[in-house]
Amino acid sequence: xxKTSSGREVRAGRRTWTWAVIAMLAPVLALxxxxxxxxxxxxxxxMLTSTAxxxxxxxxxxxxxxxxxxxxxxxxxxxxxxxAIACMVSVLWTVYGYSLAFDTTGMEAGVLNAQSFFGGFDxxxxxxxxxxxxxxAIPESVFACFxxxxxxxxxxxxxxxxxxxxxxxxxxxFTGLWFTFxxxxxxxxxxxxxxxxxxxxxxxxxxxxxVVHINAGIAGLIAAIMLGKRNGYPATAMPPNNMAYTMVGxxxxxxxxxxxxAGSAVAANGSAxxxxxxxxxxxxxxxxxxxxxxxxxxGKPSVLGIASGAVSGLVAITPASGFVGPAGALVIGAVAGVxxxxxSTKIKRALGYxxxxxxxxxxxxxxxxxxxxxxxxxxxxxxxxxxxxEGATIASQLWIQTKGVLFTLxxxxxxxxxxxxxxxxxxxxxxxxxxxxxxxxxxxHDERGYSL
Amino acid sequence: MKLVTAIIKPFKLDDVREAxxxxxxxxxxxxxxxxxxxxxxxxxxxxxxxxxxxFLPKVKLEIxxxxxxxxxxxxxxxxxxxxxxxxxxxxxxxxxxxxxRIRTAETGVEAL
Numbered sequence: 001x002x003k004t005s006s007g008r009e010v011r012a013g014r015r016t017w018t019w020a021v022i023a024m025l026a027p028v029l030a031l032x033x034x035x036x037x038x039x040x041x042x043x044x045x046x047m048l049t050s051t052a053x054x055x056x057x058x059x060x061x062x063x064x065x066x067x068x069x070x071x072x073x074x075x076x077x078x079x080x081x082x083x084a085i086a087c088m089v090s091v092l093w094t095v096y097g098y099s100l101a102f103d104t105t106g107m108e109a110g111v112l113n114a115q116s117f118f119g120g121f122d123x124x125x126x127x128x129x130x131x132x133x134x135x136x137a138i139p140e141s142v143f144a145c146f147x148x149x150x151x152x153x154x155x156x157x158x159x160x161x162x163x164x165x166x167x168x169x170x171x172x173x174f175t176g177l178w179f180t181f182x183x184x185x186x187x188x189x190x191x192x193x194x195x196x197x198x199x200x201x202x203x204x205x206x207x208x209x210x211v212v213h214i215n216a217g218i219a220g221l222i223a224a225i226m227l228g229k230r231n232g233y234p235a236t237a238m239p240p241n242n243m244a245y246t247m248v249g250x251x252x253x254x255x256x257x258x259x260x261x262a263g264s265a266v267a268a269n270g271s272a273x274x275x276x277x278x279x280x281x282x283x284x285x286x287x288x289x290x291x292x293x294x295x296x297x298x299g300k301p302s303v304l305g306i307a308s309g310a311v312s313g314l315v316a317i318t319p320a321s322g323f324v325g326p327a328g329a330l331v332i333g334a335v336a337g338v339x340x341x342x343x344s345t346k347i348k349r350a351l352g353y354x355x356x357x358x359x360x361x362x363x364x365x366x367x368x369x370x371x372x373x374x375x376x377x378x379x380x381x382x383x384x385x386x387x388x389x390e391g392a393t394i395a396s397q398l399w400i401q402t403k404g405v406l407f408t409l410x411x412x413x414x415x416x417x418x419x420x421x422x423x424x425x426x427x428x429x430x431x432x433x434x435x436x437x438x439x440x441x442x443x444x445h446d447e448r449g450y451s452l
Numbered sequence: 453m454k455l456v457t458a459i460i461k462p463f464k465l466d467d468v469r470e471a472x473x474x475x476x477x478x479x480x481x482x483x484x485x486x487x488x489x490x491x492x493x494x495x496x497x498x499x500x501x502x503x504x505x506x507f508l509p510k511v512k513l514e515i516x517x518x519x520x521x522x523x524x525x526x527x528x529x530x531x532x533x534x535x536x537x538x539x540x541x542x543x544x545x546x547x548x549x550x551x552x553r554i555r556t557a558e559t560g561v562e563a564l
Contacts, residue, residue: 069498234501237496237503237504237505238501239496239498239503240498294497298497298500298502300497302497302498304498304499305499308499344499344500345499345500345501346500348500349500349501358499
């Protein structure tokens with residue numbers, strides 16, 4: 001029943017311990033022939049906590065991180081988008097999302113069928129989920145809620161790309177459709193287990209480098225291009241309205257990410273511990289990487305730079321967190337910090353698209369860096385903690401990781417464009433120029449962010 | 453009566469206020485403003501996007517005074533607000549037609 005990409009490895013460990021305990025108590029216990037999944041209180045406590053941490057990453061983490069970066073007339077629109085997405089995705093997850101992502105009916109290792117791409121409706125409305133249902137050693141309710149927080153933050157991340165110019169109604173429609181056709185299927189393909197497309201390929205994605213970051217990142221790029229540049233970009237100055245918010249938001253993201261990465265071990269064990277440690281290492285290294293790059297390039301280090309660097313490190317270590325060791329984390333962090341800096345500054349400016357808050361530059365590019373490097377640094381020869389299967393080599397795994405990246409870019413890229421076209425036809429994507437100039441807070445919500 | 457308007461650097465406000473108190477000025481109105489003269493702005497950088505910020509923060513003082521005090525006020529402000537560097541500000545002097553104290557309805561110089 002294990003649903004994580006590290007499933008096989010952890011399951012083996014669990015079985016060994018279970019048998020050891022049973023063997024020791026054999027004279028006392030009744031005959032125990034088969035391993036019965038039982039609830040582990042430690043794992044459950046940790047996963048309950050992780051779920052809360054990951055939700056915090058969106059509200060208020062992302063809301064503050066993004067909110068501080070937009071102009072003051074749009075600060076509430078960002079908060080509204082993040083909050084509304086958290087609510088809407090929760091409902092959709094309940095109705096059919098969890099089922100679409102994690103229903104495994106009809107799936108078989110190595111068999112390619114429709115269920116390799118998306119789950120069925122057997123778990124719609126959480127059918128069959130009771131207080132006693134388990135996934136691994138935790139209640140299924142906790143697992144489902146934990147995964148829900150991932151769905152929430154993935155869809156909320158895209159907000160950064162179309163900030164300051166998208167209609168609220170269009171955003172809700174887009175998010176609902178994108179969650180259905182892009183998030184749930186990709187989560188299914190990478191994480192649902194044997195028979196899933198990318199799981200069977202052997203793609204390593206511990207906590208969502210592909211499912212969350214490359215997915216949201218490419219959607220962000222497509223959205224930024226299709227919605228068009230903000231009125232006056234790039235000639236008009238559009239400085240962040242509250243860098244202190246952004247820094248607080250980035251900090252909440254960092255702390256919450258321990259739940260994101262270490263929680264993806266679905267257990268309170270050594271794997272979670274290592275995931276937490278490598279997360280910290282990569283994040284700090286990436287933050288410094290961006291900071292020094294900016295210092296060299298512009299002459300002064302900035303708060304926005306170091307905060308963005310930290311986020312890029314968090315993104316890059318996400319797929320790697322359960323597989324790499326500290327050495328790998330240092331490399332992944334350093335590369336992500338510098339590469340994402342270039343992607344979000346020089347390259348973005350050179351190519352001319354208005355990805356307002358660098359969803360592509362940080363999340364897609366960072367996710368790609370992390371996903372690819374995971375293929376190398378997971379190996380024990382490079383300090384990794386993964387147990388490669390027979391015949392697996394760095395070269396072969398690098399190719400598998402690349403396949404996963406390319407598939408997601410194409411799949412989500414195309415579908416995002418289609419969904420945006422549909423939503424545009426239904427309600428129109430962008431606000432009118434007058435509303436954009438006045439500011440979305442007043443124009444769309446009749447509210448003022450700051451009454452100073 | 454004269455209305456003296458002075459644009460000064462924000463950190464000089466306390467010095468100017470003290471200097472004016474010393475010569476007997478009893479009331480000032482202060483506003484935070486932005487502006488530029490010959491002083492250049494500065495650049496700000498946000499993720500690779502460099503912006504030149506032309507408008508600099510300044511403080512504007514408005515003081516209603518009796519004609520007799522004008523020279524002293526100008527000297528007090530000039531001395532206390534000056535740093536010798538570009539951007540020190542300006543003083544404008546206008547004729548003040550009437551002044552009224554709201555509480556007592558006094559007019560003219562008694563209202564200042």
